[in-house]
Amino acid sequence: MKILAVTACPSGVAHTYMAAEALTKAAKQKGHSIKVETQGSIGIENAITPKDVADADIVVLTKDMAIKNRERFAGKTIINVGVGDAVRKADIIVAKAEEVIAQKGQS
Amino acid sequence: MGQLVRTELMDLNLKATDRTSVIRELTQLLDKEGCLFSQDGFLQDVFKREETGNTAVGFGVAIPHGKSPAVKEAAVVFGRSEAGIDWEAFDGSPVHTVFLLAVPDQQASNEHLKILAMLSRALINEEFRQELSEAKTKAEILGILEKVTQ
Numbered sequence: 001m002k003i004l005a006v007t008a009c010p011s012g013v014a015h016t017y018m019a020a021e022a023l024t025k026a027a028k029q030k031g032h033s034i035k036v037e038t039q040g041s042i043g044i045e046n047a048i049t050p051k052d053v054a055d056a057d058i059v060v061l062t063k064d065m066a067i068k069n070r071e072r073f074a075g076k077t078i079i080n081v082g083v084g085d086a087v088r089k090a091d092i093i094v095a096k097a098e099e100v101i102a103q104k105g106q107s
Numbered sequence: 108m109g110q111l112v113r114t115e116l117m118d119l120n121l122k123a124t125d126r127t128s129v130i131r132e133l134t135q136l137l138d139k140e141g142c143l144f145s146q147d148g149f150l151q152d153v154f155k156r157e158e159t160g161n162t163a164v165g166f167g168v169a170i171p172h173g174k175s176p177a178v179k180e181a182a183v184v185f186g187r188s189e190a191g192i193d194w195e196a197f198d199g200s201p202v203h204t205v206f207l208l209a210v211p212d213q214q215a216s217n218e219h220l221k222i223l224a225m226l227s228r229a230l231i232n233e234e235f236r237q238e239l240s241e242a243k244t245k246a247e248i249l250g251i252l253e254k255v256t257q
Binding site: 013064 | 227
């Protein structure tokens with residue numbers, strides 16, 4: 001499964017990056033490919049390209065702050081999660097993503 | 108990691124067991140090291156951030172932070188508590204490791220923010236957290252932190 005994620009948090013100093021790392025680790029553990037764009041105080045890093053979007057099965061967005069350029073994900077399957085949950089329960093989010101994709105496949 | 112982390116900005120044996128007191132204790136270290144324009148101003152911004160969302164991130168770690176005009180010089184304070192701190196966290200679990208981050212409101216370069224980002228990422232790594240909790244001296248902690256931020 002190809003996962004894309006964008007993380008952002010109120011001060012853009014710590015949670016953005018912890019969430020990015022946690023999601024990456026959890027996805028890889030399950031054998032998925034993942035790319036995480038961080039929108040923190042440093043600016044946008046590891047920017048997601050139109051090709052990334054085209055290839056992605058699912059998009060995970062943190063919902064604590066407005067995600068910049070959110071419109072580029074129009075039409076994709078999106079899961080919105082709290083940035084704190086992405087840090088603490090990244091494995092559950094990845095499992096949820098698997099479930100959503102599996103359900104989509106059936107319908 | 109330059110001056111961002113230093114042994115003077117560490118307390119391996121925090122006495123306080125509640126969130127507010129611990130933040131105050133660690134802020135005093137920042138003030139003593141000349142990193143702040145105003146202790147009160149910084150505390151206000153840190154507590155404001157706690158209100159937006161609790162900074163206990165799980166695994167016994169909390170990262171209170173203030174991006175504040177009261178900060179003169181970016182710095183990281185490291186605190187450890189054996190007894191555990193009540194961070195009023197979502198699951199009520201105690202915090203044993205605290206990183207208090209001080210970031211100036213405006214800064215010339217992103218260098219410090221990049222280091223804080225690297226540190227934040229490292230905290231997801233269980234071995235890194237383990238090393239921090241087992242280290243016996245401030246010098247050891249400094250070495251561990253420098254390793255992940257280079």
